[in-house]
Structure formats: C-alpha cells, structure tokens
Amino acid sequence: MSETFFNRMSTETGIELNGAQKQAVLHTEGPLLLLASPGSGKTTTLNMKIAYLLFEKKVAPERIMAVTFSKASARDMSRRFDDYFSGWSSVKVPFSTIHSFAYKVVREFMRKENIPYQLIEGGGQKGRMPGGLPLQKTFILKKVYEDVNGTQATEEEMEDLMSYISLVKNRMLEGRELERVPCQAKAASEVFQAYESFKQSEAEVTLLDFDDMLTFCHEILRENPDVLSVYQQQFDYVLTDESQDNSIVQHEIVEMLAAPSNNLCLVADDDQSIFGWRGAEVDKLLRFQETYPEATVLTMTENYRSSEEIVHVANRFIKRNIDRYEKEMTTPNGSMQDVEIHAFQNDEKQLDYVVQQIQEKSKEETAVLYRNHASVIPLVDQLDRAGIDFYMKDSEAKFFRHWIVEDVLNFLRFSYNDSRIDILERIHTKFNAYISKKQMDLLKGRNTKRSLFDQLLQLDVQEYQKKSIPKVKQTFHDINNMRPDEAIVTIREKLGYDRVLRKMVDKFGFRADQLFGTLDVLIRIAESCDSLKDFAFRLKELEEIVKNAHVRESSLTLTTFHSAKGLEFDAVYMIDLVDGIIPSNDDIEDYRDGEREAMEEAARLFYVGMTRARVRLELLTYHYLGKERVKESTFLHNVRTIAGSTKKTNHREVASRVDTSALEGMDPGTKVVHQAFGRGTVMEYKEGLIVIHFEEAGYKELLLETCVERGLLSKEKQEA
Numbered sequence: 247m248s249e250t251f252f253n254r255m256s257t258e259t260g261i262e263l264n265g266a267q268k269q270a271v272l273h274t275e276g277p278l279l280l281l282a283s284p285g286s287g288k289t290t291t292l293n294m295k296i297a298y299l300l301f302e303k304k305v306a307p308e309r310i311m312a313v314t315f316s317k318a319s320a321r322d323m324s325r326r327f328d329d330y331f332s333g334w335s336s337v338k339v340p341f342s343t344i345h346s347f348a349y350k351v352v353r354e355f356m357r358k359e360n361i362p363y364q365l366i367e368g369g370g371q372k373g374r375m376p377g378g379l380p381l382q383k384t385f386i387l388k389k390v391y392e393d394v395n396g397t398q399a400t401e402e403e404m405e406d407l408m409s410y411i412s413l414v415k416n417r418m419l420e421g422r423e424l425e426r427v428p429c430q431a432k433a434a435s436e437v438f439q440a441y442e443s444f445k446q447s448e449a450e451v452t453l454l455d456f457d458d459m460l461t462f463c464h465e466i467l468r469e470n471p472d473v474l475s476v477y478q479q480q481f482d483y484v485l486t487d488e489s490q491d492n493s494i495v496q497h498e499i500v501e502m503l504a505a506p507s508n509n510l511c512l513v514a515d516d517d518q519s520i521f522g523w524r525g526a527e528v529d530k531l532l533r534f535q536e537t538y539p540e541a542t543v544l545t546m547t548e549n550y551r552s553s554e555e556i557v558h559v560a561n562r563f564i565k566r567n568i569d570r571y572e573k574e575m576t577t578p579n580g581s582m583q584d585v586e587i588h589a590f591q592n593d594e595k596q597l598d599y600v601v602q603q604i605q606e607k608s609k610e611e612t613a614v615l616y617r618n619h620a621s622v623i624p625l626v627d628q629l630d631r632a633g634i635d636f637y638m639k640d641s642e643a644k645f646f647r648h649w650i651v652e653d654v655l656n657f658l659r660f661s662y663n664d665s666r667i668d669i670l671e672r673i674h675t676k677f678n679a680y681i682s683k684k685q686m687d688l689l690k691g692r693n694t695k696r697s698l699f700d701q702l703l704q705l706d707v708q709e710y711q712k713k714s715i716p717k718v719k720q721t722f723h724d725i726n727n728m729r730p731d732e733a734i735v736t737i738r739e740k741l742g743y744d745r746v747l748r749k750m751v752d753k754f755g756f757r758a759d760q761l762f763g764t765l766d767v768l769i770r771i772a773e774s775c776d777s778l779k780d781f782a783f784r785l786k787e788l789e790e791i792v793k794n795a796h797v798r799e800s801s802l803t804l805t806t807f808h809s810a811k812g813l814e815f816d817a818v819y820m821i822d823l824v825d826g827i828i829p830s831n832d833d834i835e836d837y838r839d840g841e842r843e844a845m846e847e848a849a850r851l852f853y854v855g856m857t858r859a860r861v862r863l864e865l866l867t868y869h870y871l872g873k874e875r876v877k878e879s880t881f882l883h884n885v886r887t888i889a890g891s892t893k894k895t896n897h898r899e900v901a902s903r904v905d906t907s908a909l910e911g912m913d914p915g916t917k918v919v920h921q922a923f924g925r926g927t928v929m930e931y932k933e934g935l936i937v938i939h940f941e942e943a944g945y946k947e948l949l950l951e952t953c954v955e956r957g958l959l960s961k962e963k964q965e966a
C-alpha cells in the first residue's frame with residue numbers, strides 16, 4: 247500500500263525518495279529522531295511525512311502539530327507543501343512556530359484565569375512607565391539598568407543584556423547559574439532580576455516579553471495537568487523541523503505535548519546548530535535516546551544539493567568538531583568544479599572581485615554570505631552603483647543609527663559651521679581640544695554666532711588649550727574642504743577620535759573591532775563620494791536601500807550565515823573569511839582557554855554557509871582590513887588543507903621535509919594518539935603547528951616536525 251503512495255508521490259512531485267527517507271516517512275508511531283546532513287532532504291521528507299499522515303493514514307490536518315523554527319520557515323514550508331501537493335488536495339497544514347503555540351497557551355490561560363497581561367515587545371504597547379516612556383522592553387531594561395548600576399547602559403551593553411535574558415530564559419536558569427553566564431553588561435544577573443520584578447509588580451497588569459511566552463507556557467503546562475491534557479488531546483502527531491535550534495524550554499514544551507503517545511518526530515542536524523548564543527541546546531538531541539529509550543534514530547546523509555567537491559570538503563571540515571553525532575555525508579551528484587579559495591590584498595579588492603563576478607555571472611542564482619551585518623554595507627553601496635538588484639534576507643538598517651555614524655556626521659556638520667553649540671555639545675569630549683563641562687556651560691551662556699573656538703579662547707583656558715584650540719579650529723576648517731574619506735581619516739587621526747574610542751573600549755568594554763569596523767565601512771562608502779554633502783546624502787540613500795531590500799525579487803541574495811539556514815543557491819560567495827570575523831576574537835580566545843563551545847559553533851556556521859551551494863562555492867579572504875593586517879580564517883586554512891589533500895598535492899611544507907607517511911590524512915577531526923598526552927582529536931594544522939584536543943591533557947599546540955621526528959604522534963587504529 248505504501249509503495250502505491252510513494253509511486254504517486256514521485257509522479258506528482260518528481261521526487262523519488264531514497265530508502266532512509268521512506269523509512270522516516272513510514273515511521274509514524276513513537277519517538278523518532280531523524281538526524282540528517284545538509285541537503286539530504288529533511289524538509290522534503292518532513293513534507294512527505296505529513297502528506298503520508300494526511301492522505302494515506304487519513305489523519306485530520308488539525309491533529310498534526312508541525313513546528314518550524316521561525317515564521318519565515320513556516321511560510322517556506324507551507325509554500326513547499328503546496329508546490330508538491332496542491333494538485334493532490336486543497337488541504338492546508340497548519341505549520342506554526344513554538345512561539346505562536348506558546349502564545350496561544352498563555353493567552354487562553356490568562357483569559358480563563360482572569361489575569362490581565364500585556365506584551366512589551368513587538369509594537370502597539372499601551373501604558374507608560376514612571377517618567378512617561380512607553381512600557382517597552384528596551385525602556386524597562388534601560389531603567390532597571392540605571393537603577394542597579396547608577397549609570398546608563400551603552401548600546402552594546404543593551405544588546406548583550408537582551409541576548410543574556412533570552413539565553414537565561416531559554417535555558418531556564420536560576421539562582422547561582424545566572425552569574426555563570428558571561429555578559430558584558432555590568433551586574434547582568436542583578437539587572438535581570440530587577441527586570442523580572444519590574445514586570446511582575448510595577449504595572450497594573452503582568453508584563454510579558456517574547457521569551458516569557460515560552461517560560462510561561464512551560465509553567466502552565468507543567469503545573470496544570472488538566473490544561474496540558476487538553477492540548478495533548480488536540481494532537482496525535484507532533485513534528486518539529488530544525489530541532490537542533492530548539493532551546494531546553496522549547497524541547498520540553500514539545501515533549502510534554504507529545505506525551506503520552508510520544509508520536510514525536512524531531513528532524514535535526516546537530517552540525518547545523520547555530521543558535522547556541524540564544525539558548526539552543528543541541529545536547530538534548532545527543533541524549534534523545536536517554537529521554538526515550540524506545541526511540542528510533544534514523545540518519546540521512548545523502549546530500550542531493552551540492553556537487554561532489556562541496557560535499558567532500560564540507561564533510562571533512564565539520565569533523566574538526568568534537569561534540570557531534572558522527573556521520574559521513576555523501577552525494578549522488580557528480581563532480582562539477584573545485585571549491586575556489588581567493589586571497590586578496592585587502593577588503594576593497596575582495597569587494598571589486600565580488601561585484602565583477604556578479605556582473606559577469608548574472609544568470610546564476612547567487613548568494614553572498616557574511617557574518618556581520620556591517621560588513622555588507624560597502625557591497626550594497628557598490629552593487630547599487632553598478633545597477634545590480636539584490637535581495638537581503640535580513641535587511642538591517644541599524645548600522646546607520648549607530649552612535650559612531652552619528653559622531654562622524656556631527657564632526658562633519660561642525661566643520662561646516664563651528665558656531666553650532668548643539669553639535670559641539672555632542673562631540674566636545676571626543677576630540678583633542680579637551681573642552682571641559684564648565685567651559686561648555688560658559689559657551690552655552692554666550693549665544694553668539696561666532697566661532698566657538700574663538701569664543702573659547704576668550705575664556706579662562708588651560709595653557710595647553712591655548713595651543714591646541716587654534717590647531718583644532720584649523721583642522722575643522724580644513725576638513726570642510728576635504729574629500730569625505732580623507733575627512734574621516736583626519737577626524738580619526740588628527741582630531742584624536744580613534745584615541746578617544748580606544749579609551750572608551752578600555753573603560754566601558756565596547757568591542758574595539760566593531761567600533762573601528764564601523765569607521766572602516768564609513769571610509770569605504772566615503773571613497774565613492776565627491777563631497778561631504780554627497781556622503782551624508784549617500785548614507786541616507788543607503789539606509790533606505792537596505793530598509794527596502796527585503797521585499798525585492800532578485801536572483802542575488804545577500805545574507806548573514808545565520809539567515810542562510812535552509813536556503814540553497816547555484817553559487818555562493820563567503821566573504822571576509824579572516825580570523826577576528828569568523829571565528830571571532832572571542833571564539834578564538836575561549837578556544838585558547840580550553841573552551842571549545844564557541845569555536846565549534848563558529849565552525850558550524852561556516853559549514854552551514856558552505857553547504858548552501860549547489861555548484862560553485864568561493865571562499866574569499868584578504869591580508870588587510872583597511873590598514874590593519876589580518877590573518878586568514880583558521881577555517882579557511884582547514885579547507886585549504888582538505889582541498890589540497892584531495893588533489894594529492896603536498897600542501898604540508900614542513901611535513902615534506904620529514905617522513906610524511908605517519909601524517910597522511912591527519913586533517914582536522916582525525917583521532918590520534920600521542921605518547922605523552924594520550925588520545926586526542928586534531929583540531930587545526932597551521933604553519934607547522936598542529937593543535938590537538940587531548941581527552942585528558944586538554945588543548946595542546948605541538949610542533950608537528952618534532953612529533954613526527956620523534957615518533958610521538960600516530961593515527962589511532964580504527965576498530966575492526
């Protein structure tokens with residue numbers, strides 16, 4: 247009977263399921279973990295499974311709970327389902343997110359219990375805080391931060407606090423555990439507790455943020471067996487896609503809901519878990535059989551998406567990670583073209599290359615992938631100037647509102663007219679005229695249209711100011727006649743803005759790479775502008791372009807690695823592959839301190855990126871970012887090693903001088919034994935150094951030559 251179904255499915259959809267996929271479709275009763283590699287048809291199989299339940303087992307659609315990761319993936323899933331089956335039936339499957347289910351539970355419960363509540367995220371908030379500000383999450387957080395610390399939170403601290411709160415709630419942490427979660431914001435755990443008590447007691451109604459949906463829903467279901475039972479009886483089958491990105495609280499909601507029949511199907515790829523920073527808990531998957539001893543675990547490792555070359559490189563690459571289910575990804579697709587690696591002199595040359603490639607190969611469905619939002623702005627600028635249309639998956643205009651951008655614009659405004667006290671007020675502490683608060687107050691009282699520098703000199707100024715103020719005045723005057731890129735460099739170097747920023751980094755814990763990165767991006771944009779006015783205008787224009795880029799139709803997609811999840815393209819360019827960006831400096835530091843979690847997540851992000859490509863995968867790096875010398879990404883180095891060893895060229899310059907036979911295939915992920923340190927896994931091989939994580943001795947960087955010469959290191963023998 248099922249063969250008839252599969253035959254019909256293949257005629258209707260053009261997809262002939264493989265053995266593992268069919269097995270996954272047919273396994274409907276009891277817990278199932280479907281662990282699968284990228285492009286192995288997870289989403290496809292999940293759709294087919296739902297079709298099987300509906301059309302073959304005649305399950306009513308409302309008795310299936312099909313959960314996706316985000317609203318966007320719920321839409322994608324629904325569209326794919328319609329593409330496959332709209333000719334078959336007009337049934338609509340209610341795909342939803344855990345969040346929307348949780349909100350429904352909370353809503354119904356609060357209504358029934360007559361508990362008034364209000365959301366503090368997502369717009370449309372009613373009510374005011376003491377002081378008149380709207381009852382919104384950010385305002386509340388700013389207020390409680392100030393109450394706890396006596397100072398205002400910086401933008402970075404706010405961002406970090408938001409992630410911290412999300413993580414704490416998604417992992418359901420309490421008490422001392424709160425202090426163990428790293429957060430750059432001062433006294434984060436106290437701020438969190440103050441925030442929680444504000445929400446519960448300050449307003450007339452209970453205030454809820456988005457994460458509260460999950461924790462409240464969890465609590466309601468756990469503490470009210472009658473309520474839980476009502477929801478359990480609504481669904482016969484629970485299926486979740488992208489389960490590697492579910493947090494503990496989300497996993498537990500799903501588990502409660504699927505009980506007692508446990509007709510639960512989790513579709514996941516532990517190697518694509520990239521949301522650990524907001525509480526995703528891959529460990530839950532790794533322990534699935536502990537939770538459900540009767541569970542079936544199926545793996546699907548045949549990648550239908552990518553070429554042989556891409557699959558080979560990605561498969562070898564991800565083995566550098568230790569915390570994972572071991573799988574071997576293969577592909578029925580043939581050989582197409584090598585994975586290309588290009589190293590440019592600087593980021594500007596990389597940009598030129600990408601734009602030129604896109605122009606030449608405009609027919610291909612292409613994506614440019616990057617880690618940070620800011621790094622794509624210069625590309626947006628160049629593409630727009632070249633008249634190339636693009637779509638941005640997660641268009642983010644926040645860059646243009648960053649205080650660094652505001653500062654630079656204010657410097658430029660002041661260079662036009664140095665009598666504007668309102669502008670000097672905002673920047674007087676940020677350049678080297680050393681204007682004190684008292685002097686500012688005196689200036690404010692004067693109210694004339696003359697140069698504020700001239701007026702300052704009439705006040706009681708310090709000896710050093712007598713020299714510095716005329717110089718600064720002249721520099722501002724010069725800036726007004728400069729090209730905009732030159733003007734920004736002058737602000738940074740001659741007016742001392744860089745120095746001020748460095749001090750702020752030390753004092754307030756800002757991230758230096760972000761601040762200076764923002765300035766570098768501004769310089770890139772300024773380079774194509776003729777005047778300061780042009781530059782200011784162009785920034786506004788770019789902000790609009792970015793804001794509108796998520797609605798355009800185009801064969802070119804610009805997206806962060808994170809948002810590329812689940813997508814596929816003919817050609818993929820991964821840009822800015824340098825240490826400090828991917829992996830980030832924090833990832834590298836943690837790793838050197840013996841904590842591999844962040845580094846492994848960064849590697850997964852890199853892996854998600856590579857596995858989006860069907861045919862052409864280009865990995866791009868450079869030697870200089872602006873003026874700063876940078877190192878190519880460790881991950882790119884891994885790929886070079888893998889690609890090199892595939893071609894049988896000897897890429898191991900050091901090893902070639904010694905007996906290399908012991909090292910054949912010692913790529914990241916290889917299990918080794920060291921005479922002194924015991925068993926371990928190769929993490930990295932770079933410039934003669936091999937980094938190994940030993941089970942007992944932890945991380946070691948060893949000189950490969952020495953290890954080989956002395957016969958200290960060998961590959962672990964595979965068990966027969």
Ligand SMILES: Nc1ncnc2c1ncn2[C@@H]1O[C@H](COP(=O)(O)OP(=O)(O)OP(=O)(O)O)[C@@H](O)[C@H]1O
Binds near residue numbers: 813
């Ligand atoms: N049995 C099959 N035969 C041919 N093509 C298939 C088969 N299964 C899936 N595909 C195709 O392979 C591609 C990848 O499938 P899908 O997007 O479902 O994979 P996935 O596992 O969800 O990927 P990822 O986790 O990387 O997002 C799609 O183009 C899909 O149509």
